[in-house]
Amino acid sequence: xxxxxxxxxxxxxxxxxxxxxxxxxxxxxxxxxxxxxxxxxxxxxxxxxxxxxxxxxxxxxxxxxxxxxxxxxxxxxxxxxxxxxxxxxxxxxxxxxxxxxxxxxxxxxxxxxxxxxxxxxxxxxxxxxxxxxxxxxxxxxxxxxxxxxxxxxxxxxxxxxxxxxxxxxxxxxxxxxxxxxxxxxxxxxxxxxxxxxxxxxxxxxxxxxxxxxxxxxxxxxxxxxxxxxxxxxxxxxxxxxxxxxxxxxxxxxxxxxxxxxxxxxxxxxxxxxxxxxxxxxxxxxxxxxxxxxxxxxxxxxxxxxxxxxxxxxxxxxxxxxxxxxxxxxxxxxxxxxxxxxxxxxxxxxxxxxxxxxxxxxxxxxxxxxxxxxxxxxxxxxxxxxxxxxxxxxxxxxxxxxxxxxxxxxxxxxxxxxxxxxxxxxxxxxxxxxxxxxxxxxxxxxxxxxxxxxxxxxxxxxxxxxxxxxxxxxxxxxxxxxxxxxxxxxxxxxxxxxxxxxxxxxxxxxxxxxxxxxxxxxxxxxxxxxxxxxxxxxxxxxxxxxxxxxxxxxxxxxxxxxxxxxxxxxxxxxxxxxxx
RNA sequence: UACCCGGUGGUGUAAUUGGUAACACACCAGGUUUUGGUCCUGGCAUUCCUGGUUCAAGUCCAGGCCGGGUAGCCA
Numbered sequence: 001x002x003x004x005x006x007x008x009x010x011x012x013x014x015x016x017x018x019x020x021x022x023x024x025x026x027x028x029x030x031x032x033x034x035x036x037x038x039x040x041x042x043x044x045x046x047x048x049x050x051x052x053x054x055x056x057x058x059x060x061x062x063x064x065x066x067x068x069x070x071x072x073x074x075x076x077x078x079x080x081x082x083x084x085x086x087x088x089x090x091x092x093x094x095x096x097x098x099x100x101x102x103x104x105x106x107x108x109x110x111x112x113x114x115x116x117x118x119x120x121x122x123x124x125x126x127x128x129x130x131x132x133x134x135x136x137x138x139x140x141x142x143x144x145x146x147x148x149x150x151x152x153x154x155x156x157x158x159x160x161x162x163x164x165x166x167x168x169x170x171x172x173x174x175x176x177x178x179x180x181x182x183x184x185x186x187x188x189x190x191x192x193x194x195x196x197x198x199x200x201x202x203x204x205x206x207x208x209x210x211x212x213x214x215x216x217x218x219x220x221x222x223x224x225x226x227x228x229x230x231x232x233x234x235x236x237x238x239x240x241x242x243x244x245x246x247x248x249x250x251x252x253x254x255x256x257x258x259x260x261x262x263x264x265x266x267x268x269x270x271x272x273x274x275x276x277x278x279x280x281x282x283x284x285x286x287x288x289x290x291x292x293x294x295x296x297x298x299x300x301x302x303x304x305x306x307x308x309x310x311x312x313x314x315x316x317x318x319x320x321x322x323x324x325x326x327x328x329x330x331x332x333x334x335x336x337x338x339x340x341x342x343x344x345x346x347x348x349x350x351x352x353x354x355x356x357x358x359x360x361x362x363x364x365x366x367x368x369x370x371x372x373x374x375x376x377x378x379x380x381x382x383x384x385x386x387x388x389x390x391x392x393x394x395x396x397x398x399x400x401x402x403x404x405x406x407x408x409x410x411x412x413x414x415x416x417x418x419x420x421x422x423x424x425x426x427x428x429x430x431x432x433x434x435x436x437x438x439x440x441x442x443x444x445x446x447x448x449x450x451x452x453x454x455x456x457x458x459x460x461x462x463x464x465x466x467x468x469x470x471x472x473x474x475x476x477x478x479x480x481x482x483x484x485x486x487x488x489x490x491x492x493x494x495x496x497x498x499x500x501x502x503x504x505x506x507x508x509x510x511x512x513x514x515x516x517x518x519x520x521x522x523x524x525x526x527x528x529x530x531x532x533x534x535x536x537x538x539x540x541x542x543x544x545x546x547x548x549x550x551x552x553x554x555x556x557x558x559x560x561x562x563x564x565x566x567x568x569x570x571x572x573x574x575x576x577x578x579x
Numbered sequence: 580u581a582c583c584c585g586g587u588g589g590u591g592u593a594a595u596u597g598g599u600a601a602c603a604c605a606c607c608a609g610g611u612u613u614u615g616g617u618c619c620u621g622g623c624a625u626u627c628c629u630g631g632u633u634c635a636a637g638u639c640c641a642g643g644c645c646g647g648g649u650a651g652c653c654a
Contacts, residue, residue: 020592020593020594021592021593045654046654047653047654049653049654079654081653081654082653082654084653085653085654138652139651139652142651142652143650143651143652146650147650148581148650149580149581149582149649149650150580150581150582150650151581151650152581153650180652181652183652184652193582194581194582194583195581195582195583195649196581196582196649196650197649197650199650202651202652204652205652206652207652221652223651223652223653223654224653224654225654228654244583244584244585244647244648245648245649245654246654247583247584247648247649248582248583248584248648248649249649250583251583275584277584277585277647282590288654330591330592330602330603330604331591331592331603332591332592332593333592334585334591334592335584335585336584336585336586336591336592336646336647337584337585337646337647337648338590338591338592339590339591340590340591340604341589341590341591341604341605343590343604343605344590344591344603344604344605346604347603347604347605348604350616350617351617354616354617355617359614385613388613388614388616388617389617389618418615420615421615429613430613431613431614432613463613464613465613472613473615474615475612475613475614475615476614477614541614541616543614543616544614544615544616545614546616567614567615567616567617568615568616568617569615569616570615570616571615572615573615574615
């Protein structure tokens with residue numbers, strides 16, 4: 001399906017959906033004029049040399065999204081033209097991430113290396129037409145004679161080699177007669193071209209390396225610029241969507257196809273490349289090189305560290321595919337290279353999880369509370385709502401007893417004006433339980449640290465409502481001390497302290513802006529007992545704190561949770577404003 | 580001082596393709612609330628500049644200013 005010749009105008013959604021951006025507009029115009037026979041075919045072309053990150057997800061959402069909007073198809077194609085960097089391990093990881101995000105390439109999985117033979121034949125055609133030549137210069141010589149951005153380059157002494165000799169040399173290159181780096185095949189374009197990419201670019205280099213798919217079959221490998229457009233052409237891709245980096249390369253891709261088609265009875269398919277700006281997010285780096293540095297230098301624990309913007313990192317952090325796709329939809333597509341506020345991503349995950357994550361009570365920094373007038377051995381099972389945004393998820397029972405834990409932050413001995421929570425003599429509500437009043441503070445004699453609160457409860461307020469209608473200013477979460485389970489919780493914050501991590505003093509790199517507090521490990525947390533059943537990947541809202549995701553590091557004795565994102569916190573804002 | 584591409588609020592996008600600036604996030608101010616969450620209401624831009632065409636310009640034209648990218652046998 002959607003092969004070059006199945007040119008049936010695409011049905012349903014062929015209007016291009018309700019979304020409007022400059023690419024969809026162009027495709028719509030192509031549909032109107034019949035440019036590609038009413039066909040839309042895209043592709044997502046990662047190189048299998050690393051893990052996908054949210055920037056790739058933007059490309060994914062454009063490639064698959066536009067195909068879907070116009071009733072077309074999107075291929076998954078691995079661009080594997082550099083055997084020394086690529087590996088099967090990445091192929092599998094990438095496929096997994098693409099599927100996780102919710103995109104389906106069906107049976108259209110391709111590898112650039114599947115087309116090596118065809119590309120070789122095209123190269124032979126160019127040589128025969130005198131449009132490509134073998135250059136014996138060294139890499140250094142080629143670089144030196146390329147010229148600069150403002151000065152033209154110089155012709156290679158090999159440039160006017162006869163086609164027959166070029167062909168012979170090219171065949172011998174393939175046959176393995178020459179060592180790595182000794183020769184290359186170059187396109188014969190123009191060494192004085194103002195676009196440096198057009199100064200006789202290298203098409204093939206000699207690389208005696210084992211390829212993850214073709215093994216030892218080849219010892220010459222096509223350069224990306226030569227291969228990429230041909231892969232698109234062979235697959236019948238109508239719209240080659242890519243980021244702005246390749247804008248200056250488009251004339252070259254067009255030149256290659258035109259050169260192949262020159263004098264050819266059956267011209268090969270000529271895709272239309274359209275470039276969009278890549279994703280930038282505040283407090284984040286999104287380049288493979290920088291992400292690799294973070295991993296290799298141990299600034300994070302790995303590619304799936306929950307602070308990483310990789311898809312595996314975001315997944316472990318607790319992000320949902322829905323939230324990521326929603327974010328990508330909201331930021332749109334354009335050519336302007338701006339920077340997106342990470343707050344929007346956080347908004348998207350909150351919005352998703354608010355509707356879907358079960359609420360539970362978890363005390364991160366426990367403060368012991370004894371309800372003095374509550375019977376010593378009594379335990380009550382109280383009803384708690386699982387999700388007030390989705391009552392169909394029902395209720396659960398949580399145990400209440402004489403000794404509880406509350407959050408240390410929820411008590412202040414000497415509270416400022418706007419602090420609504422517990423304080424000496426003050427009454428608050430324990431969620432789904434009772435009103436309690438603080439009657440005493442127990443301190444460590446040596447350190448002065450508060451170790452326990454003494455409180456009384458009002459039995460008439462069971463469930464959290466006062467029959468006399470009296471109000472409290474705060475409702476707090478809690479757990480029963482004897483029933484709670486233990487957990488470690490990882491609190492994550494932005495990986496960098498600057499919106500633009502590259503904004504550094506002279507001589508320093510982006511790692512100078514690493515946030516030393518991007519991970520805070522909190523041990524000895526107390527969770528409501530039901531959480532013992534949580535499985536890695538399960539997401540919850542810890543009431544009043546944020547959204548958390550059970551981590552694979554959890555053991556039978558101790559659950560481990562990662563904080564996906566905090567709840568919006570106006571109290572934190574108030575405190576910050578008063579500082 | 581070469582070539583390519585951009586410029587609409589704090590941020591990212593929109594504007595029936597020439598008809599009087601919209602949406603979201605952020606921020607600020609209120610309301611509701613058994614989560615200081617959610618939800619609701621209100622506030623927040625003379626579209627980089629200067630000229631021109633036009634009844635009418637964010638949209639078209641000219642010049643300028645500013646920003647990004649480009650010199651791998653990487654992709």
